[in-house]
Amino acid sequence: MSIKFLAEDDRPREKFLLKGKGSLSDSELLAIIMGSGSRNETAVELARKILASVDNNWHQLSLLSVKDLIKFKGIGEAKAISIATALEIGKRRASQEIPEKPVISNxxxxxxxxxxxxxxxxxxxxxxxxxxxxxxxxxxxxxxxxxxxxxxxxxxxxxxxxxxxxxxxxxxxxxxxxxxxxxxxxxxxxxxxxxxxxxxxxxxxxxxxxxxxxxxxxxxxxxxx
Missing domain, CATH: 3.40.140.10 (Cytidine Deaminase, domain 2)
Known part of the structure; x- marks a missing residue:
């Protein structure tokens, strides 16, 4: 199925499967983390609004607390925790060194x-x-x-x-x-x-x-x- 025939909320996941994670925009990635939008906005539209509030900067977004996030209409506590958790995983990953793989020479x-x-x-x-x-x-x-x-x-x-x-x-x-x-x-x-x-x-x-x-x-x- 072509992406253009899908509901917009479903597009980021389908795009991930069809084209790979590197093809997704920041708002599409955030939309997948949230899972859904609000009554009046799709997940992608809501993600754009949230990212725009922090100048589209993931580091700035990571500074927002759960209380800050739930101020956005359509973001409840569960979604806010999901966003904060994903950003914390990214932070921890960035701080870790890639483990050196052992080499077999004999x-x-x-x-x-x-x-x-x-x-x-x-x-x-x-x-x-x-x-x-x-x-x-x-x-x-x-x-x-x-x-x-x-x-x-x-x-x-x-x-x-x-x-x-x-x-x-x-x-x-x-x-x-x-x-x-x-x-x-x-x-x-x-x-x-x-x-x-x-x-x-x-x-x-x-x-x-x-x-x-x-x-x-x-x-x-x-x-x-």
Whole structure:
């Protein structure tokens, strides 16, 4: 449906979905926060009026109290609290540093990330670490919990997560509760299957770790990839 055919109160949300959050004006963003307008004004019109009262400056708007906000017709306590809350979230976000993503440059780096998840388990689990082009960790995920002897992996889920995070590299890992670091035929087969699937999607399988309580084996280090 085209935006122009929608009621004006619905347009900011629909515009968000169709064109993305960056396409919204300040008044449209504020209208979404408020949710609705007054009897005589749409949410967008009311948002424009509120922003105009502070020279269209978010910093000035954040200085308004709940009592100040409810002076505008159509703004009750609930809407005023929603506005103040959203501005406080923005303030806190601005004050925080972006956390540095860990970088994996070798198998030990990957092991350090995964050993706390896998080393002391009594049953097998299969995990994956998803990386960008700089080998920075984008996401870490447990994919399966298996029985005592095997963990079955759905490769479709693995690559869906990789695509969702725009990953260009994957490190997979599972544990051997028995303490045996030797790869099984199934371990080798699933590694090859994931490697081939990744090649089709331009997502590189960088390593496969087998983790025991005190050590690990790297397929990459052993030349098994």
């Amino acid at each position: 198998s030990n780096d990957a092991y350090q990330i995964l050993k706390n998840e896998l080393s002391d388990l009594r049953t097998e689990e299969f995990w994956a670490v998803f990386l960008n082009q700089s080998n920075k960790v984008l996401h870490t995920s447990q994919l399966t919990q298996g029985g005592i002897n095997q963990s079955i992996v759905d490769v479709r889920i693995l690559f869906k997560i990789a695509l969702d995070h725009f990953s260009t590299g994957i490190i997979i890992a599972h544990n051997h509760p028995s303490g045996n670091l030797k790869p099984s035929k199934e371990d080798i087969d699933i590694t090859q299957k994931i490697k081939e699937g990744g090649a089709l999607l331009n997502i590189q399988l960088l390593d496969h770790l087998i983790v025991t309580q005190n050590s690990y084996l790297s397929f990459s280090d052993e030349g098994l990839l």
